[in-house]
Amino acid sequence: MSTSVASTDRHDVPGTCHHDCPDSCGWITTVEHGRAVALRGNPDHPYSAGELCPKVNRLVRRVYAPDRILTPLIRTGPKGAGEFGPASWDEALSLVAERVGAVIDEHGGEAVLPWNSAGTQGLIQMSSLDRPFFAALGSSRGVGSVCGLAARSGFSMTYGSGRGADPSDLRHAELVLLWGTNTRLTNRHLWPVVEDARAAGAEIVVIDPMRTITADAADWFIQPLPGTDTALVLGMLHVLVRDGFVDHDYVAQYSTGFDELARHVATWTPERAGAACGLEPDTIERLARRYGEASPAFIRTLIGAEHHEHGARFFRALGCLPVVTGSWRHLGGGLARSVGSWADVAVDDSVFDAPHDTRTFHAGQLGRTLTEADPAIHALFVWCGNPVVSHPQSELIRRGLARDDLFTVVSEQFLTDTAAYADVVFPATTQIENLDVIPAWGHLYLGWNEPAIEPLGEAVPNTELWRRLAAAMHIDDERFTWSDEELIGAALHDIDVEELRSTGFVRLPLPDPLLPYAEGGFATPSARAELWAGDLDPVGAFVPDHMPAIEGADGLGHGEYPLVLLTPKLHVRFLNTTYSRHHGELESGPFVELDAVDASARGLGDGDVVRVYNDRGELHLPLRIGDRVRPGVAIVPWGWWGAAQAVNALTNDAATDCGSGVAYLDTRVEVAPVTPA
Numbered sequence: 001m002s003t004s005v006a007s008t009d010r011h012d013v014p015g016t017c018h019h020d021c022p023d024s025c026g027w028i029t030t031v032e033h034g035r036a037v038a039l040r041g042n043p044d045h046p047y048s049a050g051e052l053c054p055k056v057n058r059l060v061r062r063v064y065a066p067d068r069i070l071t072p073l074i075r076t077g078p079k080g081a082g083e084f085g086p087a088s089w090d091e092a093l094s095l096v097a098e099r100v101g102a103v104i105d106e107h108g109g110e111a112v113l114p115w116n117s118a119g120t121q122g123l124i125q126m127s128s129l130d131r132p133f134f135a136a137l138g139s140s141r142g143v144g145s146v147c148g149l150a151a152r153s154g155f156s157m158t159y160g161s162g163r164g165a166d167p168s169d170l171r172h173a174e175l176v177l178l179w180g181t182n183t184r185l186t187n188r189h190l191w192p193v194v195e196d197a198r199a200a201g202a203e204i205v206v207i208d209p210m211r212t213i214t215a216d217a218a219d220w221f222i223q224p225l226p227g228t229d230t231a232l233v234l235g236m237l238h239v240l241v242r243d244g245f246v247d248h249d250y251v252a253q254y255s256t257g258f259d260e261l262a263r264h265v266a267t268w269t270p271e272r273a274g275a276a277c278g279l280e281p282d283t284i285e286r287l288a289r290r291y292g293e294a295s296p297a298f299i300r301t302l303i304g305a306e307h308h309e310h311g312a313r314f315f316r317a318l319g320c321l322p323v324v325t326g327s328w329r330h331l332g333g334g335l336a337r338s339v340g341s342w343a344d345v346a347v348d349d350s351v352f353d354a355p356h357d358t359r360t361f362h363a364g365q366l367g368r369t370l371t372e373a374d375p376a377i378h379a380l381f382v383w384c385g386n387p388v389v390s391h392p393q394s395e396l397i398r399r400g401l402a403r404d405d406l407f408t409v410v411s412e413q414f415l416t417d418t419a420a421y422a423d424v425v426f427p428a429t430t431q432i433e434n435l436d437v438i439p440a441w442g443h444l445y446l447g448w449n450e451p452a453i454e455p456l457g458e459a460v461p462n463t464e465l466w467r468r469l470a471a472a473m474h475i476d477d478e479r480f481t482w483s484d485e486e487l488i489g490a491a492l493h494d495i496d497v498e499e500l501r502s503t504g505f506v507r508l509p510l511p512d513p514l515l516p517y518a519e520g521g522f523a524t525p526s527a528r529a530e531l532w533a534g535d536l537d538p539v540g541a542f543v544p545d546h547m548p549a550i551e552g553a554d555g556l557g558h559g560e561y562p563l564v565l566l567t568p569k570l571h572v573r574f575l576n577t578t579y580s581r582h583h584g585e586l587e588s589g590p591f592v593e594l595d596a597v598d599a600s601a602r603g604l605g606d607g608d609v610v611r612v613y614n615d616r617g618e619l620h621l622p623l624r625i626g627d628r629v630r631p632g633v634a635i636v637p638w639g640w641w642g643a644a645q646a647v648n649a650l651t652n653d654a655a656t657d658c659g660s661g662v663a664y665l666d667t668r669v670e671v672a673p674v675t676p677a
């Protein structure tokens with residue numbers, strides 16, 4: 001297999017999908033005379049095994065799409081109108097240096113804000129040389145994110161780190177709980193492993209407030225009310241303790257706080273938990289007994305359940321289940337969430353850090369930051385993201401981006417809803433045009449991504465963008481002289497880089513099988529799982545003082561806005577907001593779905609165009625009447641571009657209980673006819 005970009009004959013180049021997706025599939029790009037002609041899954045990849053998803057298997061078309069941005073652009077029309085003229089790199093860099101320099105001269109470095117998301121989750125293209133660049137400017141800092149941190153923070157309260165089981169080990173389980181994760185859609189390469197477990201006799205249980213395609217394929221589907229998962233865990237713990245499913249030997253050796261936990265959950269009878277979750281007490285009894293009896297039982301969870309105001313607390317509580325039953329002892333037991341926390345056995349991205357002790361803003365609250373920061377932000381850099389569509393309070397973000405006294409720089413491949421507000425847009429490469437390494441968060445393989453073709457037009461990798469900006473702004477740091485290979489080499493350790501580069505993937509240097517806590521070894525100061533409040537628990541015990549989605553969250557009146565809004569990914573051909581412009585026509589378009597009871601109560605019929613609204617915004621969408629949600633809950637899937645289609649116009653941007661993350665799913669709305677009767 002060739003790895004040369006310079007070759008002009010037909011050859012294959014190994015790479016790795018860079019998207020914010022747990023699967024990090026290995027792929028092969030076929031190149032003919034310097035042009036990519038095909039992209040397919042790498043059949044040798046141990047996890048993705050030769051399959052790419054419908055989102056990515058058309059990537060080559062996107063690379064060569066006629067509306068790709070291939071030169072720098074400078075705004076010529078009103079902000080948001082998307083009117084730009086082409087510019088040379090020198091012109092665009094000079095303009096940025098002049099305008100950002102003027103902002104710093106007048107307002108100081110903290111008037112500059114960098115913002116990125118995970119449009120690529122590659123080691124060097126997502127975030128590397130941006131760090132010394134913005135540290136040198138003395139910019140403000142965006143901290144936290146919308147996803148991942150609440151789960152990791154809550155899990156760490158119990159375990160001391162975010163490290164859990166290898167998801168692929170669920171094939172050895174007797175019972176698999178897929179908790180708040182739509183595996184068949186958003187973690188599709190794990191589904192064959194789930195089917196393997198079922199073929200070997202495992203029961204597959206899905207716990208989700210929405211009937212997903214994964215729920216349809218489960219042996220047992222449990223549908224609690226949104227935001228009540230912690231109560232369900234506490235009810236299960238009540239039964240496990242009451243009925244003697246505790247592994248007292250494991251608990252005594254490897255945990256602290258069991259007695260306090262047992263006293264606490266004594267009050268969480270199945271009746272109390274069932275009332276909170278909207279489930280029959282018998283459902284909780286049966287689920288807990290199955291969990292206690294199974295040897296072993298495996299819990300697979302991902303992102304969804306953290307998007308509540310008590311999101312961290314849920315993961316803290318969930319982590320107690322496999323400790324109490326001692327299922328960590330067994331291959332096929334325990335709990336898996338993101339396995340990204342394991343990557344640091346081979347990856348140290350702190351080599352890109354620079355001293356940078358300035359004011360911070362929650363990166364998930366960009367709208368508030370751009371409209372409320374005092375002193376104000378006057379220069380914004382955006383890369384690897386489209387926050388107008390992907391982030392909450394999108395109308396507030398638009399208002400901030402429209403400010404005349406804000407200078408905005410965006411690095412993008414296409415003119416997204418966010419890029420339309422930029423003053424300068426720099427052309428970004430796609431994954432088959434740049435070098436990177438991908439630390440996965442759904443499996444234990446590190447992926448290499450060799451550039452298969454030369455960058456199109458004048459597009460550059462993000463690393464090169466920071467080098468050019470640093471030169472234009474006269475910023476010196478030795479790392480700006482490093483090549484991409486040198487950046488990667490500096491960050492990798494304990495791994496054979498040549499093997500990684502030649503095969504396209506290599507397993508992290510971890511025991512195989514993993515069995516992380518079979519004999520304790522938790523990362524807490526006591527080296528034990530902390531089952532009760534301790535120094536690690538800033539919220540005290542994990543007593544849910546209220547259930548956000550049903551009692552008091554969102555700050556909106558529940559009488560005026562009686563429906564809980566879920567904003568899941570239901571589309572199969574685009575990922576977050578990427579591909580939405582090019583593959584969106586292959587999907588049905590956004591819609592709102594209600595249960596028949598709620599539709600009838602509002603005099604709404606299937607197919608009606610209805611208003612979905614709250615104090616933050618309003619969407620007009622076709623109504624589907626279905627059975628995916630319970631009464632009191634509405635669905636609007638997210639990800640489509642366009643002002644009239646971004647469901648994040650409605651969503652809550654409150655931080656979760658760890659101070660980071662976003663409580664998207666504690667959003668209240670009402671649905672009504674477009675023209676009130």
Ligand code: SF4
Nearest residue numbers: 017021024025053056
């Ligand atoms: S988006 Fe996910 S499933 Fe699709 S090719 Fe990329 S890593 Fe694989």
